[in-house]
Amino acid sequence: MSLAVAVVDATEPGNVGTIARSMKNFGFSELLLVDPPELDPDGEAYGFAGQAREDVLPNARVIQFEELVAEYHTVGCTAVTNEDPTKHTRYPFSTPRELADGLDGVEADTAIVFGRERVGLTNDELAELDEICSIPASEDYPVLNLGQAATIVLYELRTLTLDSTQHPDQRHERAEEAAIEGLHDQFADFLVAIDHPEEKRPKVRRLWRRLLGRAHPTGREARTLRGLFRKAAQRATGERSDRDDR
């Protein structure tokens, strides 16, 4: 599947640049422009595009709306949806996350279509497009800036365009269970060493177990804390650790 982004009748070059940057951030490369503003290489479009000024923006293709409809499976994005299910211009619609699920595995040249600032896509334009997508937002003020709306939809569709992200595979390396239990044992010894009242020890050990249970310590965190409690216990009982004697 190819996933293109189409912007219809934008007036602010800066918005086109912002969209180009978000495209590059989320693995999109094909930008289609219907009736675009002039994109001066020294102006705001290139100024806002970040590294997309090198490829996405200069490679953008100017296209007629009719060509867009003819060549692509089209998804029109709008903040304003129908309540009345008998009217099909803006109904039924998907949220961006549902759209990502719906397009997953579908082989189709697809264009995600965003409309002009202020009024978005018109009813006549939406009627020509195949699917409708709408970002859930505050009912008091659901209309996002054009660049922000495109960024959110592309963020949700990233699962279709990116094989991997900048994140390490393991975002949170949890300590081995044995290391965590070792820390709990050390904590128990520590309570004895600092002479915490015996009858209160089970309760405070339970409190500590709950806190660590929620925090999922990393290996480094578990080792470091265990070392601190060992050292504190030794100091409290007047011992010296081997390490300190070296």
Next chain:
Amino acid sequence: MSLAVAVVDATEPGNVGTIARSMKNFGFSELLLVDPPELDPDGEAYGFAGQAREDVLPNARVIQFEELVAEYHTVGCTAVTNEDPTKHTRYPFSTPRELADGLDGVEADTAIVFGRERVGLTNDELAELDEICSIPASEDYPVLNLGQAATIVLYELRTLTLDSTQHPDQRHERAEEAAIEGLHDQFADFLVAIDHPEEKRPKVRRLWRRLLGRAHPTGREARTLRGLFRKAAQRATGERSDRDDR
């Protein structure tokens, strides 16, 4: 829980305005500014803020970084994370969606903290903050524009701030099952009426069942198509519908 947004040392008033607008779009109201640029009521901050120029932006509070750390549970947002789990400045971290899950049900005055353009939050700043959040993006170019990054995080946290969205409760009113089966019966009659080869009818009925099965027709869609097939069948067999005789 209160959820505030903090922006540290931004230089572009337009970015502050964009963030204020996204805050209003996703149900946030408390904007905290550390070392902000001048926000001229006739300048870009107010120009980009949309309806947030009425409340979020004029109500923004200028605050010292140390006050922010002291008064709030803080979440620092950064594109650049650690790979090495023994270094804790940028590790472990959550994605925005995980952050929303993690904060759900927690009673705490929380501030989501975004850094300056270009370099984001510094290591020294991140070290003072309680949690780290990072948006998954292209490994080739993971650094989003400040306004775009804030918009995505606020979008993901909307479930904590919005009771309802602009969308109708039912985003897709599926037809009653009986109406869809009625359409299938009508389609079968239609195949007979247009004299589609008898041996091919089961296959094309199956094809039609699969297509409707994926599309989940609305009541209106099912009724309209049923009417069209009925009319076509009548025309094909030379009948006239009652309606046409009226």
